[in-house]
Amino acid sequence: MSTDPTKKKDDHVSTSQALDDEQRVKVLSPGMLVAKRFFRNKLAVAGLVILVTMFVFSFIGGMVSPYGESQVFRKTDHVWKDYAGATYNKAYIFETADGSEFPAAGQQKFILATNKGDATFEADGVTYGLENKGEDYWAIYSAEPVATVLTLKGKSTYKPAGDAEVTDDIKDGYEEAVSNDEDTFEVDGITYSIEKSGRENLITISGEVAFATKKVFSAGTSDAQLGFEFQQLALDALENGETSFECDGVKYEMSTVEGETATEITKDGEVYATVSGLLVSPQANGVFLSLSFKEAVEQAITEKASTFTALNENGEEETYQLQTKNTQYVVRNQKETTVNDTYAAPSKKHWVGTDGNGMDMLTRLMYGGRISLMIGFVVIIIEGIIGILIGGISGYFGGWVDTILMRVVDVVICIPAMPLYIIIGSVMDYYKIDPRIRIYALCAILGIVGWPSIARMVRGQILSLREQEFMVATEATGVRVSRRIFRHLIPNVIPQLIVIATMGLGDVILMEATLSFLGIGVKFPYASWGNIVNAVNDVYVLTNFWFVWIPAGFLILLTVLGFNFVGDGLRDAFDPKMKR
Amino acid sequence: MKKFIVRRVLLGAMILFFVSMIIYSIERSLPTSYVEGRARDMSMKQGAKPYDELVAELNASYGLDKPVLEGYFVWLGKAFHGEFGESWIFHQPVTKKFSSVIWYSFVLALASFLLEIIIAIPLGIISATKQYSKVDYAVTVFALIGISLPSFFFATILKWIFSINLKWVDLYGIVSRMHESYGSVGKVLDMAQHLILPVITLTIVSVGSLMRYTRTNMLEVLNADYIRTARAKGVPEKKVVYHHAFRNTLIPIITILGSTLPNLFGGAMITETLFQIPGIGYTSYQALTQGDIPFTMFYMVFLAFLTLTGNLIADILYAVADPRVRVN
Numbered sequence A: 001m002s003t004d005p006t007k008k009k010d011d012h013v014s015t016s017q018a019l020d021d022e023q024r025v026k027v028l029s030p031g032m033l034v035a036k037r038f039f040r041n042k043l044a045v046a047g048l049v050i051l052v053t054m055f056v057f058s059f060i061g062g063m064v065s066p067y068g069e070s071q072v073f074r075k076t077d078h079v080w081k082d083y084a085g086a087t088y089n090k091a092y093i094f095e096t097a098d099g100s101e102f103p104a105a106g107q108q109k110f111i112l113a114t115n116k117g118d119a120t121f122e123a124d125g126v127t128y129g130l131e132n133k134g135e136d137y138w139a140i141y142s143a144e145p146v147a148t149v150l151t152l153k154g155k156s157t158y159k160p161a162g163d164a165e166v167t168d169d170i171k172d173g174y175e176e177a178v179s180n181d182e183d184t185f186e187v188d189g190i191t192y193s194i195e196k197s198g199r200e201n202l203i204t205i206s207g208e209v210a211f212a213t214k215k216v217f218s219a220g221t222s223d224a225q226l227g228f229e230f231q232q233l234a235l236d237a238l239e240n241g242e243t244s245f246e247c248d249g250v251k252y253e254m255s256t257v258e259g260e261t262a263t264e265i266t267k268d269g270e271v272y273a274t275v276s277g278l279l280v281s282p283q284a285n286g287v288f289l290s291l292s293f294k295e296a297v298e299q300a301i302t303e304k305a306s307t308f309t310a311l312n313e314n315g316e317e318e319t320y321q322l323q324t325k326n327t328q329y330v331v332r333n334q335k336e337t338t339v340n341d342t343y344a345a346p347s348k349k350h351w352v353g354t355d356g357n358g359m360d361m362l363t364r365l366m367y368g369g370r371i372s373l374m375i376g377f378v379v380i381i382i383e384g385i386i387g388i389l390i391g392g393i394s395g396y397f398g399g400w401v402d403t404i405l406m407r408v409v410d411v412v413i414c415i416p417a418m419p420l421y422i423i424i425g426s427v428m429d430y431y432k433i434d435p436r437i438r439i440y441a442l443c444a445i446l447g448i449v450g451w452p453s454i455a456r457m458v459r460g461q462i463l464s465l466r467e468q469e470f471m472v473a474t475e476a477t478g479v480r481v482s483r484r485i486f487r488h489l490i491p492n493v494i495p496q497l498i499v500i501a502t503m504g505l506g507d508v509i510l511m512e513a514t515l516s517f518l519g520i521g522v523k524f525p526y527a528s529w530g531n532i533v534n535a536v537n538d539v540y541v542l543t544n545f546w547f548v549w550i551p552a553g554f555l556i557l558l559t560v561l562g563f564n565f566v567g568d569g570l571r572d573a574f575d576p577k578m579k580r
Numbered sequence B: 001m002k003k004f005i006v007r008r009v010l011l012g013a014m015i016l017f018f019v020s021m022i023i024y025s026i027e028r029s030l031p032t033s034y035v036e037g038r039a040r041d042m043s044m045k046q047g048a049k050p051y052d053e054l055v056a057e058l059n060a061s062y063g064l065d066k067p068v069l070e071g072y073f074v075w076l077g078k079a080f081h082g083e084f085g086e087s088w089i090f091h092q093p094v095t096k097k098f099s100s101v102i103w104y105s106f107v108l109a110l111a112s113f114l115l116e117i118i119i120a121i122p123l124g125i126i127s128a129t130k131q132y133s134k135v136d137y138a139v140t141v142f143a144l145i146g147i148s149l150p151s152f153f154f155a156t157i158l159k160w161i162f163s164i165n166l167k168w169v170d171l172y173g174i175v176s177r178m179h180e181s182y183g184s185v186g187k188v189l190d191m192a193q194h195l196i197l198p199v200i201t202l203t204i205v206s207v208g209s210l211m212r213y214t215r216t217n218m219l220e221v222l223n224a225d226y227i228r229t230a231r232a233k234g235v236p237e238k239k240v241v242y243h244h245a246f247r248n249t250l251i252p253i254i255t256i257l258g259s260t261l262p263n264l265f266g267g268a269m270i271t272e273t274l275f276q277i278p279g280i281g282y283t284s285y286q287a288l289t290q291g292d293i294p295f296t297m298f299y300m301v302f303l304a305f306l307t308l309t310g311n312l313i314a315d316i317l318y319a320v321a322d323p324r325v326r327v328n
Helices: A005-012 A030-040 A042-064 A104-116 A168-179 A228-239 A291-303 A361-397 A399-414 A417-430 A435-450 A452-465 A469-476 A481-518 A529-537 A539-544 A546-574 B002-028 B033-044 B051-061 B068-080 B094-129 B134-148 B151-165 B184-222 B225-233 B237-265 B269-275 B280-289 B293-321 B323-327
Strands: A074-088 A093-096 A120-123 A126-134 A137-152 A155-160 A184-187 A190-197 A200-213 A216-219 A244-247 A250-256 A263-267 A270-276 A278-282 A307-311 A317-325 A328-340
Touching (some): A042 A361, A042 B134, A074 A291, A104 A120, A104 A126, A126 A200, A126 A228, A137 A168, A155 A168, A168 A184, A168 A190, A168 A200, A200 A228, A216 A291, A228 A270, A270 A291, A278 A291, A291 A307, A291 A317, A291 A328, A361 A435, A361 A452, A361 A481, A361 A529, A361 A546, A399 A452, A399 B293, A417 B280, A417 B293, A435 A452, A435 A481, A481 A529, A481 A546, A481 B134, A481 B151, A481 B269, A529 A539, A539 B151, A546 B151, B002 B068, B002 B293, B094 B184, B094 B237, B094 B269, B094 B280, B094 B293, B134 B184, B151 B269, B184 B269, B225 B237, B237 B293, B280 B293
Antiparallel strands (some): A074 A278, A126 A137, A137 A155, A184 A190, A216 A270, A244 A250, A263 A270, A307 A317, A317 A328
16 A cells, blocks of 8 residues: 555554553553453463363363263172182092982991991891991991801701792802801802801891992083992992993093092093092082092192182183181182272273272262352352342441441351351251252352351442442432442442452352361262362271372362462452552 | 440440340251250150150250240350350260360460461561562462361371371370370470371461461552652661561551450361360360250350450450541
8 A cells, every 4th residue: 555654654653742642542441451450460360270270170071071970880809709618528428329228327327337346237227237348438238138047066057037038059158158257158149248146147138238438529520420330330449459440331541640639530531530538519509610620629738729720610710719717628719799999099991080989080070060169159149149238238328227237247247157057067967958959058058147248348338439429420310229229339349249259259169168078068979079078087098099089179279279369360450559 | 445345345245145046046946856865765764754754854954945035035044144054965064164175275276376477477578578579479379378278178188198198196186195104294295296287287277368468458558658758768678668667567467366366265176176186176066066055055155255356356456556446
């Protein structure tokens, strides 16, 4: 456009020399002036930044957070639980032959007989014979009488005792046995035994009905049935020091592992069963303990190890604990149990950890901020409304109205706030008031007790403002009283009101936090910064979990500090008298 | 001046009358679970009167059977004679319990009050004389942090650092386990050691407002005309600040300190409770949460009385310092 340099200069800089020239003085609106002064104050700006951060954290953070306010987190923890018991078997295990019976009463009689060294015992009217076939291995025979033999001068007379016929073969066999001084003889594959009683001898058919052993058989697979015959043959083979035996046409190999009491019985190269002195049984029903597990238990016991590893049902390696209880061993494994994820340390999932209820701390802090800030604002609004009304009326009308209202203010200011809150909180505890209603009640009480300072300030301001010319003008122009108060006086009080409200917000938040800390303000399930810090009443939490209470405390401090910085900055900005 | 004081005292008495009436009506609206529980216990005993009769009897003995207003005047009449009844949870006269615990609170409050003065006034003056300097900012931030600090949080931090991590002092209580084995000097030192953390807590939490108050008043004085005159005369800056300005700043400071003197007896409820110092604050906290009406009634009226006394002292000191106040 114009290339004239002097003209261009004129657009911006006045050539006028007068100081009050409008072109020289940049005119700012009062609001702008306040804002400019406010933003020049570093502390006030810092306070503003803190507050904005807090609001974003509390109100937007709560929305962004993937977790709910009272969402409880669970975790699976490993708890040692009894899995199996192991003990060296000291009692006889009775195994009854197929088709035979061996009554329970016989078991005790058997033990008595073994202790006394008797060869026979009687139970339920049946006489049983027993034969020691090895260490702690007895065969039990039922003795069915066949005949009594009376031998006089080398001649035997046979008297049948049972249903069976006394054949000549039996007689021959008997005589042969007696001459050889044997107890048993065999005829046609049936074993007969001779029992001497005085001059008479009793011939009985001895059929093996059961055997008693202290060895424990364990099958290699859960469906394998180890029959009587199998066990008997295996035990016989073991006693005779043989390495193999045959049962039902199947050949089994036996091998004893060095240093262990267990003997493995293999079929086709695979472990089919074990025989051992150690009894390992599961604690819960329906659990099958594998052979390798039992072997591992035995190995651990012989090695006196406190832990060992073995394959579990799923074929995975698992660590077990071995504990000794008297003569018994208890095998414990870690069971996965779901528990509340309490006091979890800060991690990627929970940035500030979790609290005592397993709730996400960061989310609780966000929601706690919401409640604390909202309570602050609601209380300040209540205080402001009551304060402006009472202060405004009192200041404008003066006289006896002023006197009465100011005495009311004196009385309310004198009521000790803290004890009052504690009393009301205890009463609400007593009636078990719903936590939501408690929050409303808390706001109402804080508001009702806190208004006098605002009322005093408003009254003082109005007392001085109403003497000013603009108020005379409103009176002269006939403006309504309510309009005079609320349109002309109150707006002039607003700056001081904003300052006192900003600082008051900090105080209210502090008071709310203190009450919630004492457990009489905001209550669980609602979060508040105060009741989060309340966890430190448990010294264990105080000592071990700093992340539970330190962040909440600092958030309270920062928020209140923010309000105080801003309030302080606003006071300086509205009233620059203190500037030099 | 005499007339002024008399008028103020009468006004205070009137306010106390209404305040205690409000407190009494609040107390009366509490659930009287204590009376019911006690009557239940007594009726359990062999040969005891029936429960209803016992409740009525107990209510009568505590003055709970009369309507609120009438009951209040009965209470007031007794209170005039210094009878505040027997505490329900401490099982001794309220005044006796009060006089046995008040001195802990007083020592605690006095120590932090003196510390406050020592810290706040010099810092406030330095901050005002070097307005907008780094020192001023530091002092302002320190003061505002003190004001903004929740006492329970600060006390907990102190306990965490000095009791749990450094193990310098005990976590709770006024005496240590070995207290009885110490000599008389040792006993005092032991108690003093237990008061260190509570005193620090109280001082830091309340030092801020006095610091700000000193700074504001000092600034006001430094902006006054006579300071400018003194400077114009060529009085050295040191003399201006510490003679002309400081003496004038002392007037409002002494006034406000005088008005807070009664609060030395008020007890610090939160701090005492957290450190379990058996002062009036902790005792009344127990009474408040357990619904001990005679004790809480006494304590709340006592607090109101302290506030009014503080106001009275402030009024009188203002009147002494500024003759214009006396006219009105």
